[in-house]
Amino acid sequence: METRHTKIGFESRVLKIVSQIPEGQTLSYKDVAVLAGSPHAYRAVGNILNKNYDLAIPCHRVIHSDGSFGGYNRGEKQKIKILKKEGVEIT
DNA sequence: CGTATGACGTGCA
DNA sequence: GTGCACGCCATAC
Known part of the structure; x- marks a missing residue:
């Protein structure tokens, strides 16, 4: 575990997690929020991805918890x- | 500091 | 099964 004590922007955490999603693996915004450390911040997760137009982030692997697609x-x-x-x- | 927004989630009609 | 409304957190202004 790499010094997660450092208080970084919540977005950095989410972006990092999403960028680490393996191929063929899909995670829901809620799962990402949980991995980010805030299981109830799935709202913020979507916000960050939406504002962060980074092709380096496989945001297409992030979908709704019920299996529906979010946006891209x-x-x-x-x-x-x-x-x-x-x-x-x-x- | 307070208000408004958003690629969500869940519950109910 | 589908659609609407409320609630949650973080960020931007």
């Missing part, structure tokens, strides 16, 4: 296409 800076269709390509089952 490149287009919802693109997100679905990528997930399907990764081998993610779409309900």
